[in-house]
Amino acid sequence: MITFSQTTIKEIEEIRRKYPTSRAALLPALYVAQREFGWLSPEAYTAVSDLLGVPEAIARGVGTFYAMYRNKPLGRHVVQLCTNVSCMILGAERLVDFLKNKYGLEPGGTTADGRFSLVIMECIGACGTAPAMLVNDDFYENLTEKYIDEILEKYR
């Protein structure tokens, strides 16, 4: 059994006040749970569901519908590389191969040391500076193999 810290419970209660219903606080509460527990484990769903009074089946349905909720543990740093058309025509596929060959990082996979996970993204709104990726919450644009090396060096 995992539980939220008192600070987090307060945070979710504050979020709850922004909406006319508890249910509306579900998406933000799942984000908070993900931040607190690292991923949305079955226990995390129970904790969110108890706190908001939303049925667990609903919480899970929502948590598995959206691409940005993590339903399995991921690496310490999440590399989110866009491969949609604007990035693709400027070489994003080559970068996917590069991450695989140099870092052993497969799409949807995690490195053996748990340092990185790779998630292939559908357009992250950086098309004018393609190819682009997010590492955790940080944007990186105009990517090349060399630049990716420099960026990943910062994330231990």
Place this chain on the structure above:
Amino acid sequence: MGNILLKNIENPNSAELCEYRKSGGYAGLQKALGMEPKAIIDEVKKAGLRGRGGAGFPVAMKWTFASADPKFPKYLLCNADEGEPGTFKDRPILEKNPHILIEGMTISGYALGAEYGYIYLRGEYPAAKDILNKAIKQAYEDNLLGDNILGKGVKFHLAVHQGAGAYICGEETALIESLEGDKGQPRIKPPFPVNVGAFAKPTVVNNVETLSNLPYIMEIGGEAYAKIGSPDCPGPKIYCISGHVARPGVYELPMGTPLREIIETHCGGIKGGGRLKAVIPGGISTPVLPPDKIDCPMDFVNMPKHGSMLGSGAVIVMDDTVCMVKVCHRALKFFEHESCGKCTPCREGTGWLRSILGRIEQGEGNEGDIDLLLSVAGNMIGKTFCPLGDGAASVVQNFIKHFRPEFEEHVRLKACPVGK
């Protein structure tokens, strides 16, 4: 035309309230709060403002419906779920000019009689979330949001609601479902959100760029605004250009700027002296155009006459090294991934289109596959719950319409002929 929506974005502190005020910010709100709500809607009508999210619906009409509904409270939702591939026009407003959006929303809220607003922000813009939250806090502190805005007895509260990575939530009823804490699956219409929207109350959903026009309309008046750009759908427009041009990026230009001018003059033409092969003019769902079809004014009225749509104004430019089958396949992979699964033609159709395109691209296409693609697409168009399915099917139809020989060659050669 100087920048209106992207005013001052080169200033590194442009997101700060004091900087926004220095350049005349919140004067539009001050003026609006001295007017009757109906007079504001009339100005917006005179301005001829159309929604910038893609559909181009007249804003004043949507507002009139919602304000006429007696149910209370009403909600104003800002669609900041910018997810149409190729689109990055709202991001500079959100990250660099957040107060123009907050001001625009407050004016709109007052005009509509909406006391609560939410900015539905896509999950992929974490920086924008922090910037918006900070700007909202500043606005509350300066009495530009709250229960008694500028001492005029007007109430408007605003919060950011973060999406979680679902393209479908750009569709307004899916966005409302997602705001209410559900899967982003579109609702059947009618009832329309203007009558039964968020929390079953009258709700207006407008795009970031749309709402950001309000301060300027208030400042110069609807008639003067209507003189900017295309007479049929006036105003400034943020075009965002990606792909093989010399200077990709965002350009704020008068609505109706010709596509050729955008590519050749503003973006410096094709990068590295290559040859133009294809342009997707308004985000990936809009019909692709070949090089001889780009002499068209980029607005909601004229683009359909030239075989495409303005969409979000996201121009993706491709040179002759790009394989059309590959682009079409990648687009369908996207639609399959983003289909919400609610209706069968879209859920199944996007998967089959992706699969057939995949085998053609891999050199394993069969004779008859191209007609099969058209047959599947034809069975989707007009039969899906929301425009996602139509978009997916029309992408396939239009790539084949303009580039059929390239598809046929893939099947015949069992390989990609591009660049060989």
